[in-house]
Amino acid sequence: MLVLAGTVVSTAFSAPLPARAEDPAKVLLVLDVSGSMNEKISSGGTKFAAAKRALKQVADALPAGTEVGLRVYGSEISEPKAENPAACRDTKLVLPIGPLNRDKMYRAVDSFRAVGETPIAYSLGKAVDDLGDSGRRVLVLISDGEESCAGDPCPVARKLADKGVDLQFNAVGLDVSGKARKQLKCIAEAGNGSYYDADESDGLSEALRKITQRALRPFAITGTKVTGTESPDGAPELTVGQFQDRFEADGGTRYYRISRQPGENVTATVNSLVPPSGTYNADDWLLTLTTESGAACDDVHTLSETADATVVVSGAVVSGSAAAECATEPLVLAVERRNYKGAKSAPVEIVITGEPEITNLASLPGPVTSYKETGAAVPSKKPVRRIIGGSSFTNAPLITAGSFSDAPAVGESVFYRVRLGTGQRLRTSVTAPSNRDSWDLSNTETVTVAALIYAPSRVPQTRQSGVLQGNGREKLTVYSPEVRVRNREITHGGLVTTEGDALARASYASVAGDYYVSVQVRQTTPDTSGRVLPIRLDVDVEGAVEGQPVYATAPSPTPSPSASTGSTATASPSPSAGTVSPPADGDRPGAGALAAAAGVGAAVVALLGLVVGLAIRRNRSRSAANRNG
Secondary structure: OOEOOOOEOOOOOOOOOOOOOOOOOEEEEEEEOEHHHHOEOOOOOEHHHHHHHHHHHHHHHOOOOOEEEEEEEOOOOOOOOOOOHHHHHOEEEEEEEEEOOHHHHHHHHOOOOOOEOOOHHHHHHHHHHHHOOOOOEEEEEEEOOEOOOOOOOHHHHHHHHOOOOOEEEEEEEEOOOHHHHHHHHHHHHHOOOOEEEEOOHHHHHHHHHHHHHHOOOOOOOOOEEOOOEOOOOOOOEEOOEEEEEEEOOOOEEEEEEEOOOOOOEEEEEEEEEEOOOOOOEEEEEEEEEEEOOOOEEEEEEEEEEEOOOOEEEEEEEEOOOOOHHHHOOOEEEEEEEEEOOOOOOEEEEEEEEEEOOEOOHHHOOOOOOOOOOOOOOOOOOOOEEEOOOEOOOOOOOEOOOEEEEEOOEOOOEEEEEEEEOOOOEEEEEEEEOOOHHHOOOOOOOEEEEEEEEEOOOOOEEEEEEEEEEOOOOEEEEEEOOOOOHHHHHOOOOEEOOOOOOHHHHHHHOOOOEEEEEEEEEEEOOOOOOOOEOOEEEEEEEEOOOOOOOEEOEOOOOOOOOOOOOOOEEOOOOOOOOOOOOOOOHHHOOOOOHHHHHHOOOOOOOOOOOOOOOOOOOOOOOOOOOOOEO
């Protein structure tokens, strides 16, 4: 082993790269061109004309070579289904999935009419066939009405979505309400995607442009696929990297074995996206880390609840312990999911990071003795740069000190990452709405907005929230703890939530690297989900880099990527645990998004942006009519 004693190593411990981040995504746009698309919209012109214009703008905005295709339904048979049953099979692939050719896309967009029925379920089945059975696949459905042929399309969407974790459905409702809106939302939720409202031509263009850009980034839950076992015997063996599993609604305990270098401090993080359930849904997770011989190293109990928003539940266990065996022996991770009525099957990320033994620990600054989670707001700075937040830790874009604008939809949580060194702390203010003219909320409607900070281990550090009503505004400010290596000496056992002991959470702020800011927008009165909230993030990094660790050995190289679910599972190299220097901006998905966004005009937004932030405007004259195809 290479001895580094006496050499200060500035290490950024951030989340590992997903195992398949290099795989190109295939994007299929599915457009409703039923007869109702000939209706007028509030911003002028017809829905059909707005959709065609939006599709051409997508072609203009996406990078050359993007794998994209277009399917339409309702374009050929004008007779109603009662006269011509073939109207319920009227769907056509007008542009097969392949590298983007703008001229071909333009010709395809001009090749059909809006005349027929609305066979959503049948078209979804054909669309999944178009996308194939491998790789990252994204379906974007744009519709102005409800299914007119097969009843509720949502059960069909669920069955189709179960064909693979790399398949995602998203939906945009064009001037919809009632049953049509409910169906589209259900399709998006079934496919682990997002639903958005669009009432105007500009809103639809922005929606489609951004939702297709999102497909260029990894999904929210990524990593090498593994399946935990019901006992430690035969459990998959994990190394440093990122992995994914799926836990069913009935919970249960699963086991994983972790190989490590002697003296290496191992952190095992488990996080999951908890989808909206419509009812109270508490996801309750218990993480236990032991050695193969049974010595207890760490245990954490974490809880997250949701009804009408996608939220993250996350916890981490660390091998550093008074038990000597925890510093040398292979480890066993037990993950138990305990939940309540309304829970659904959930994808789970397991992130394993390793840190070599530190030789100068005694001379480093002691742990923080108090942690104030909020304070004075961060002043806004010009220019305010446009950014598209990620849907989870994996695809969060890198931002620096400054001011940024975004527009998450109600029901979403969006993520950003900021790099901190030892001795530094993060201060962020979120103003919502940042533009009242682009926010539609009546005096009887309310929405909850929250700002959170997470440590590199993805454990929440703080949460501040407020309620929006009518034309009200909230400004939320959150602080991270100062990053100190010896914060790991703070006791953190037991229940770790943002409602618990703040100082205990500060124990996870012990490594330099990516700290995460999340903005969560939750529906608290009916019929606000899908609306877009313009926000401004003001970000500051306080303090100088100091108190850096000196490592005794260099980390072992991370094994090559593998999709195996056998006895040993490995994942892609990690810029945190697999290197001893901070990763460059290009080392992670999304690192270059900010630079790209800053260099383009307002008409072409963040060509490599994420697929969750959605800056679409909703005007006050929303149609209450339920559109049928």
